[in-house]
Amino acid sequence: MIHRIPDYWRNLPVYLQLKGSVCKKCGAKYFPPRKICPKCGSRELEVYDLPRRGKLLSWTVIRYPAKEFEKFSPYVVGLIELEDGVRLIAQITDVKEDELKFGMELRATVRRAFEEGEDGIVRYTYKFVPI
Ligand SMILES: [Zn+2]
Incomplete structure (x- = not known):
């Protein structure tokens, strides 16, 4: 049971700290964060604090x-x-x-x-x- 705690804490940045992602190419913003921008197809997205x-x-x-x-x-x-x-x-x-x-x-x-x-x-x- 204890071994599950690390998984939970690893997910905290997204669920608790309200992180989004912003496309470095076209500036589109997403929540939850994405790895590929649906707007321009770029893979250069940066996680940021919403x-x-x-x-x-x-x-x-x-x-x-x-x-x-x-x-x-x-x-x-x-x-x-x-x-x-x-x-x-x-x-x-x-x-x-x-x-x-x-x-x-x-x-x-x-x-x-x-x-x-x-x-x-x-x-x-x-x-x-x-x-
Ligand atoms: Zn984009």
Whole structure:
């Protein structure tokens, strides 16, 4: 069981530190990071730190999630546009449903993920909260 921990930590740069990739040729940005640019075909992409602030473009309140997430419902999942234009989907927390507004400013924060892994290790993930 312990041997699985290194795998988890190795994945942290992507899942927790919010890394994207930017094409050195055409400047296109991607999240999650890509190795080949779909726009221009270049393989010269560089990993970079995504901005941790953005605005809310749309959201959904999940009331009937998959069985393993039932105890967390309802929860909010939003489409967020980061300051550099990269869009991603993430859970939004620390906000009431009726306080959600289009274009509201959000920032990324690290929180305990929904579920513990099958090995019982608590996972962390990024979630977005109002500024
Ligand atoms: Zn490109």
